[in-house]
Amino acid sequence: MRLIGKGFIGPVGDDIPTILIIVMAITLFFAGFGYALQLYSEKNERLMMLKASLDISRALLRSTVLPENPMDPKYSGHKQASLLAQSYGVKFSAVYKEENFDPAADCHVPPGRDVTVMSFLTARKDADGNIVLDTLRVCVWK
Amino acid sequence: MRKGQSGVMDAMMFMIITSGAVGMLLFVSGLYAESTNQQVLSSYSYEYAGNALVALHYARDDKGDWFWRKLAEKYDSEHPDELEEYLEGDAGNVVEKVRLSSPSPQTYLCVLDSSVNPLKAMCYSMTPDDVGVLQTDYDNPNPCGPGMQSYSYAVPLDGVKSVSVILCY
Numbered sequence: 416m417r418l419i420g421k422g423f424i425g426p427v428g429d430d431i432p433t434i435l436i437i438v439m440a441i442t443l444f445f446a447g448f449g450y451a452l453q454l455y456s457e458k459n460e461r462l463m464m465l466k467a468s469l470d471i472s473r474a475l476l477r478s479t480v481l482p483e484n485p486m487d488p489k490y491s492g493h494k495q496a497s498l499l500a501q502s503y504g505v506k507f508s509a510v511y512k513e514e515n516f517d518p519a520a521d522c523h524v525p526p527g528r529d530v531t532v533m534s535f536l537t538a539r540k541d542a543d544g545n546i547v548l549d550t551l552r553v554c555v556w557k
Numbered sequence: 558m559r560k561g562q563s564g565v566m567d568a569m570m571f572m573i574i575t576s577g578a579v580g581m582l583l584f585v586s587g588l589y590a591e592s593t594n595q596q597v598l599s600s601y602s603y604e605y606a607g608n609a610l611v612a613l614h615y616a617r618d619d620k621g622d623w624f625w626r627k628l629a630e631k632y633d634s635e636h637p638d639e640l641e642e643y644l645e646g647d648a649g650n651v652v653e654k655v656r657l658s659s660p661s662p663q664t665y666l667c668v669l670d671s672s673v674n675p676l677k678a679m680c681y682s683m684t685p686d687d688v689g690v691l692q693t694d695y696d697n698p699n700p701c702g703p704g705m706q707s708y709s710y711a712v713p714l715d716g717v718k719s720v721s722v723i724l725c726y
Contacts, residue, residue, distance in 0.1 A: 436568035440575040447579030451586040538615035550658035
């Protein structure tokens with residue numbers, strides 16, 4: 416009882432400052448760990464999307480001269496690109512557009528989706544069968 | 558130090574060590590996949606440069622002449638400015654197409670000539686602010702500035718000359 420008069424709170428009370436600091440440290444550690452895990456999975460996702468975009472683009476560009484519509488299902492490059500997209504679990508679209516390109520409007524990407532776009536200079540056939548230079552934009556999203 | 562104070566000091570030490578560990582964890586997470594990302598982006602750049610050079614074989618200038626053939630002609634002409642004049646004039650549409658499609662903010666079309674000693678390189682910039690500027694470097698046919706990464710692909714123009722598309726980041 417005399418101890419109480421000398422600032423003794425109690426068996427747990429005396430340890431409260433220590434416990435608080437330890438709890439804060441553990442919370443900080445797990446919060447940092449959780450954030451690191453989130454960063455890791457975001458980067459993994461980004462890497463996967465880049466690889467998918469590159470592989471799908473390569474498949475679409477397999478011909479020296481591309482068809483008038485690169486998304487024509489009869490085009491062998493499109494077939495291969497579709498298989499790749501399936502294996503990566505992504506969707507893709509390809510259009511010819513040089514300027515003022517907008518993925519949402521031109522590639523018909525649903526709003527709010529994270530889309531990766533790759534551009535290439537290609538030779539393609541126009542409606543008259545002539546070969547012209549154009550920019551192929553390949554959009555890939557999940 | 559009293560018992561309570563030493564307990565708090567231990568807890569503070571634990572806090573400092575934990576903070577250090579979390580900092581290290583976040584630093585390493587930040588570095589994760591950076592080099593793989595760079596590899597994929599460099600593959601993309603090489604893919605672009607290679608496709609562009611193939612596509613340019615089918616390009617025609619504003620007068621309907623084959624771009625590739627005229628490029629060789631203008632390079633070989635006696636007037637050194639003819640190549641630049643051609644790329645800014647009749648072949649302007651071709652240059653514009655390369656510029657609009659390139660993923661790099663600085664793109665060059667270079668002609669490398671190994672028939673002369675030392676190696677001669679003439680690089681034509683397609684950067685919007687620099688269009689028309691011709692860079693000639695006899696020692697290092699790489700027009701990218703210091704500290705910049707360059708990605709290029711070259712195809713032969715004739716027996717001794719080749720053309721390359723160079724992307725700088």
